[in-house]
Amino acid sequence: MSGEFELIDRITADLEVRDDVLLPVGDDAAVLRLSGDTVVTTDMLIENVHFKRQWSPARAVGRKAVAVNVSDVESMGARPSSVVVALAFPKDLDQAWVAEFEEGVKEECATAGVSLVGGDLSSAAIIAVCVTAIGDLEGRRPVTRSGANAGEVVAVCGRLGWSAGGLAVLQRGFRSPKELVAEHLTPTVPYGQGALASAAGATSMLDISDGLLADLGHLVERSDVGIDVETARVEIPEGVERVAAATGKPALGFVLAGGEDHALAATFRNEAVVPAGWTVVGSVNDSGKVTVDGVAWEGSTGWDHFG
Known part of the structure; x- marks a missing residue:
């Protein structure tokens, strides 16, 4: 050395x-x-x-x-x-x-x-x-977790569930699907999209590192709002479906609560201003909690180092 x-x-x-x-x-x-x-x-x-x-x-x-x-x-x-x-x-x-x-x-x-x-x-x-x-920030105001308002939409940009699927594969001693394993080892961050979302008027934003539901919970707490995720709007990648079938775990759980995605989630005033490359997955309300299709999510919402 x-x-x-x-x-x-x-x-x-x-x-x-x-x-x-x-x-x-x-x-x-x-x-x-x-x-x-x-x-x-x-x-x-x-x-x-x-x-x-x-x-x-x-x-x-x-x-x-x-x-x-x-x-x-x-x-x-x-x-x-x-x-x-x-x-x-x-x-x-x-x-x-x-x-x-x-x-x-x-x-x-x-x-x-x-x-x-x-x-x-x-x-x-x-x-x-x-x-x-x-x-x-180049003269812009920071987009924090505390700016969401009831009546707005929630959108995401990046790959949800890929990293968690890759981890599940590695834990079982396998290396396929390769694209999921690669994503766990090195996340594909949507570089440039943060500033783009800010320019489009994002009212709040955060990095999805612990899991979509867990991180939306941070936004709910800081903004004093509620968020409902609509599963019909959430994409489940084919590779995640394969891992879910092999492990006997629900595919939706990988996407909503997997963690280490390093995608972005943001709120916008309405769907019309959401930038290209972002996907609307839900809405902001005044319930004070995160729900999935209007009801509480059963199971883990994401990663907690000390949980």
């Missing part, structure tokens, strides 16, 4: 940065010039909690670490700008793992349109990744 500073030099070599980065890697901190208010978020990936090495290639872990953080920036209606990445790993970890991880980070940064502007390295008993993502 190379020393810490050799690793840093290799990771930061030939980094591409965007125009809003005034001072990139090389000093104690980076310097950015953003045109509007700044959005900041952070998230962690812990080995054997968020990923397993026997399932997840290092490149996929690097990509996922960036994706799940930038998704939160998108959910505020901001333009993603930059990330800093802190990585801790065992001293005896194969150097090739670290090299593939850094390539994954750079790949997802390019896909998301963000600059890698710093980070940290440390030794640890297991692999742990912490990413901080920064976004630029």
Whole structure:
């Protein structure tokens, strides 16, 4: 294994940065010039909690670490700008793992349109990744969880149920359907859609990470409204149907409560203003709770680390 500073030099070599980065890697901190208010978020990936090495290639872990953080920036209606990445790993970890991880980070940064502007390295008993993502509101107001109103519609953008289906497959020792497994390893974030939703007048928005119903519950609580999801409007992907049949679990449960989707959910004043690429799945009311087809959902609504 190379020393810490050799690793840093290799990771930061030939980094591409965007125009809003005034001072990139090389000093104690980076310097950015953003045109509007700044959005900041952070998230962690812990080995054997968020990923397993026997399932997840290092490149996929690097990509996922960036994706799940930038998704939160998108959910505020901001333009993603930059990330800093802190990585801790065992001293005896194969150097090739670290090299593939850094390539994954750079790949997802390019896909998301963000600059890698710093980070940290440390030794640890297991692999742990912490990413901080920064976004630029570019003069827009942030789209929060607290702006939904009764009479509006709820729409989603992204892939629901794919990640949960992929996890179910991996837990059974299989790797098919491949598209679901790939989605669990590296989520497909709808980059650019957060700002698009904001421009279309989204009244509230959030990242779907714990499961659609669980996360809509956060929106209901913050906005003091109710939400009803209409299952006739919810798409169930063919791969999810296959996994549901194989596991004996309801396909709808994967889509409504699976978690780790990193899609976006937002409320809009009416269906006419919902942007292309978004799907209306329900409506906002004043019930104070989340329902499915007008009744309470029986079963888990999503993931809870301490539940």
